[in-house]
Amino acid sequence: MKPIKSQFLGAFALMLAAVSAPSYADWAQSIYPNYTPPRPASGQVQAQNPPAFTWSKYPYDPSLYVVKIMSGTTVVGTYTVSRSFYLPEAPLPTGTYTWQVTPAGTLSTGAPAPTAWSDPRTFTVDATATMFIVPSDASLAGTIQARARPRQLPSNFTPVSGWSTGMHTDRDAALSSLQTEVTGRITSLATLSDSLWPLVISSPLTSAMVAQQNDVRTQIGLASRQLEASALLYRLTGNTTYLNEAFRRGDELTKLSPLGPTSYTNQDQATRQITLALLKAYDFLKPEIEAADAATPTLQRKLNWMNAVNARMVDIYGDLARNSFRLDQAPYDSHGSTLLGYAAAISTLALGEPNMPNAMTWFTGSFRAYVNWVSIWAGPEGGFADGTAYGQYSLDYSLQLWQPLKQATGIDLFSKPWSLGLSKFFMHFQPPGAPGHVFGDEHDVLTQPTLMKAFASRFSTPYAAWYVSRLSGSTENAVTLLEAEYPLPVTKATSMAAPPNGALYPSIGWAAMLSDINNTNRTAVYFKSSPYGSYNHSHLDQNSLVIDSGGKRLLTEAGYSDYYYSPLAVSWFRTTKAKNAITFDGGVGQVANSDGWRNLLNNGKITAFSTSSTLDYVEGDATAAYNDTLATSPVLSQAVRKVWYLRDQDVVLVVDKLNAPLPHTYEWNLHSMYSTASATAGTSSFTTSGLKVRINNEGRTLCLNSLSTDVALQPRTGAPSKTGITENHMAYTKLAPATAGEFIVVASVGCRNTSATISTTSSGRTVTLVSTSPTGAVLSRDILIGN
Incomplete structure (x- = not known):
């Protein structure tokens, strides 16, 4: 995305006033359409309680903001925050409210921020709103670090030897499939090295550069999956073949240079995948990694893995934090918004590790911002503006990120109104038997009902039960299923019903x-x-x-x-x-x-x-x-x-x-x-x-x-x-x-x-x-x- 040039500001403002003037002319409503809008918008009935508050930044980037919420003439509360969003830690009683925000602290110029209250906006919280409570960052950090590792797995996680008859019925096929996949790739999966990708990526991209970037993404995806799957299988079965394979693949990924072809600059998807996979595997295997290091002091596997994570997070977090957390102001960034979720999951798994002293900084910089938005591609009723193909990819990311976040933090992103609406959106635009995607990039690629079914199975609604039953021929990704809670929420639905036509x-x-x-x-x-x-x-x-x-x-x-x-x-x-x-x-x-x-x-x-x-x-x-x-x-x-x-x-x-x-x-x-x-x-x-x-x-x-x-x-x-x-x-x-x-x-x-x-x-x-x-x-x- 190209930067906005200040010399266009006046003319562009006049143009906007003529064709699309906002309801409010105050500073919280930017004239730029890709900047964060003020939410709740005036007159909105809130789907979520407490509501998520956002606004466009005040000029010269104040260090603080004060949010004021009123019921009639009574001030319910004032809240000081350091970012241009606010997610309350407690629900609001049902009723009608107004809210305003003003800059506070100091501006980037060093001058004191003026008192400049935004226009008041009215919103309503009624009994239909979904409760979505997110405690303070400090409280969440305590919850996370109190969780025994693997903190990404359900607290009642059970190795295969302790599975009930129901679990065997539900997950034996996934277990067998994953064992076959991992065992086959022990020998078939290529050993990765930076030398596999010799082209230097530059602008403009050539077709050869694009092909290399795609190959980097594919190969890193396969290797990262092999690492996570092997670690998970060891946790499930105790078979040391899987432990050794996890060690081998993790060591291999750490040897890839964070400045080379898998760097954030060259392939941001590869960097985020390497970083998350290393931490997921570490979360699964911490005792075994530490025991191996103790037995062979020169091995230093834990240090090497943590150093690789730290090195890559310099770029990941550095990009998210630049321009005073750029996504706060300009959130319509498909890679950036997904990266924010990766940073939230990575930091959640890293918290408490002495070798990762910046983990708390990563966590406070990413987690609350991520759960406040989750997606900027639709409103709370759900949907995905970029098309069903890219919406389908978002389902995959959601399963990879939200499950570990739910288990480690107790915050269930599947319970947000938008998440439920996204599942319903797929029921309408990718109903069972649909011939293809609609609207947006990659509408020509094959649909993956597996992802739609897996996502819907995380809800216990009648619509979800209907959709999952109609997509019964699809088998979920074995990794996400074996990492999921048992039984899945959809099995708790008390009825089944098709959504409206x-x-x-x-x-x-x-x-x-x-x-x-x-x-x-x-x-x-x-x-x-x-x-x-x-x-x-x-x-x-x-x-x-x-x-x-x-x-x-x-x-x-x-x-x-x-x-x-x-x-x-x-x-x-x-x-x-x-x-x-x-x-x-x-x-x-x-x-x-x-x-x-x-x-x-x-x-x-x-x-x-x-x-x-x-x-x-x-x-x-x-x-x-x-x-x-x-x-x-x-x-x-x-x-x-x-x-x-x-x-x-x-x-x-x-x-x-x-x-x-x-x-x-x-x-x-x-x-x-x-x-x-x-x-x-x-x-x-x-x-x-x-x-x-x-x-x-x-x-x-x-x-x-x-x-x-x-x-x-x-x-x-x-x-x-x-x-x-x-x-x-x-x-x-x-x-x-x-x-x-x-x-x-x-x-x-x-x-x-x-x-x-x-x-x-x-x-x-x-x-x-x-x-x-x-x-x-x-x-x-x-x-x-x-x-």
């Missing part, structure tokens, strides 16, 4: 409309118009659609990425023309800014949503996504899409309204794909007739028809498809340039007989849809689409 995740601007979430033959209609814009791993896809049927993708997002922000990704994969969305003038789409933070302003928003047993409706406004925020006039003055899903008819109606100061030729893009390997003879992805399109993906069909007659149906050319995939691209294109444009498209899932007519009444235009339902009944519905 329609759902909105407002903080990320995603809507799901499913025919029957409980049926793998379902139709799934996904819509996105996100306030996160195309920031980070999100794409230029506001007001875009994806449609699935029976586990096959019918309207798809096109393309693939060879690496993050590659030329292929920038020219095709991330663009609007590769989505089922609106472009104009030959594929011109939404704005991508070289200053990444500005992409948060080129965004969308959900302006309406409703759901019922027979009809779902969502409306998105993507106008801001098409306009450069620094331009003097907009390119488009309106880009609104309305989508109705007629659940009883299995029909989708889409209406787009476009306006602009100057004439444009508008385009309604649509894409399909199918696997070359699995396609039956004669399968054709696209067939067309007039303004009608038929999409066929291995017997699952979607027929689209334009009710707007001032369009032509034209083929489009995209980038080469991923190996083994065939893609087709088309667009309904307006016949002539105009300042205003409208598209009305009907999509019938299953291509059942559907007729659509438009009439004008005193209430406005109405589309009448008559179709044969999946059950064979003839159904009719009038949809008022406006003037």
Whole structure:
């Protein structure tokens, strides 16, 4: 992310005032969209009790802040903190409150901080809020150090020799699988050394550099897993083969230079993985490591391992702490926010070790900040703005980090409202039998239901029980399962229920409309118009659609990425023309800014949503996504899409309204794909007739028809498809340039007989849809689409 230059401040502030003025003009609400917003926002009912407080930093970085919470005119309390967030140590009684914050102490200039109270913001805590209590850092540190090692394992952890019949039934398969994996890799896994990666990483990255970085990540991932798995198996079985393998792999990782190809600068993911794996293994094997050192004083394994951790934490913690803890002010950093979780887990396992004197500094600098946020990619209702692929990766990190944190600290991050909402989010956007990911980077990679099932199994809700039962064919990562509490929380659910068929995740601007979430033959209609814009791993896809049927993708997002922000990704994969969305003038789409933070302003928003047993409706406004925020006039003055899903008819109606100061030729893009390997003879992805399109993906069909007659149906050319995939691209294109444009498209899932007519009444235009339902009944519905 590029630094913000102060000379742009005045002009940018005026621009923001014109297009997206915040509700409060005080200092706690930064004009920069990538800076921390004040939370609780005014008027919010809190999902968590006590609420998490955040605000943008006061200029010149004061050394302290004072937070004031009031109930009416009564001051509930004032709290002095050294960072720009506050997580209370006790819940608040139900009621309505206001809060303010002021700088205190001294500024970075050395001058005393002025008294400058932020505007008051009101919030409510009611009985529905989830309790999430985090004691003081000092209290937590005492709890952690009082835990016997391995402090990362449940207090009732039992070696295999003491397993009950139930544990054998539940975990024998995982144990056997992990033993086979570790034993095989004793001989097959390469011995690592810095010489394996000779390229010097520099900017700009070349494809060879990217390939080396990927190989570093892969090889370090395998070696780190082998270290942790071997140590765990020794703790479970007492077999010294695993102990010796853990010693060997740990020693090998310590010999990699923290300044070499696995350095934080070259491969931050490798550095964090090495550091955490060494501490996890040490936590498992501390008595054995110390005994071996005592028997052979020249060995110094413990010192070597601790020195390696210390050396790598210089870079890890140094990056997190720079600019007075940079993530406090600019949290929208996917690697940084994950790294904060790693630092919290590393410091938790390191506390109390004389060879790691900085562990308490690491802990106080990372733990509370991490649990205060956990994720900045959604609000408390859950979700993951960067897409389900990167959300899937976050599940993996969560299982690796949250389980040891829960056992060592007593703080259960699975109990945060956002965590529960994230699990529900996957139920809607990756329901059982889903054909692929949706929205964002790596939507083209394979889904991993294993991770979704494992994450959901950490909740004891009826929805979690349903999801886990429907993903029964997936086997969890043996390491996280064998480290988990027994029995898993999901087994304690008292009932099982599928989540609703329609759902909105407002903080990320995603809507799901499913025919029957409980049926793998379902139709799934996904819509996105996100306030996160195309920031980070999100794409230029506001007001875009994806449609699935029976586990096959019918309207798809096109393309693939060879690496993050590659030329292929920038020219095709991330663009609007590769989505089922609106472009104009030959594929011109939404704005991508070289200053990444500005992409948060080129965004969308959900302006309406409703759901019922027979009809779902969502409306998105993507106008801001098409306009450069620094331009003097907009390119488009309106880009609104309305989508109705007629659940009883299995029909989708889409209406787009476009306006602009100057004439444009508008385009309604649509894409399909199918696997070359699995396609039956004669399968054709696209067939067309007039303004009608038929999409066929291995017997699952979607027929689209334009009710707007001032369009032509034209083929489009995209980038080469991923190996083994065939893609087709088309667009309904307006016949002539105009300042205003409208598209009305009907999509019938299953291509059942559907007729659509438009009439004008005193209430406005109405589309009448008559179709044969999946059950064979003839159904009719009038949809008022406006003037």
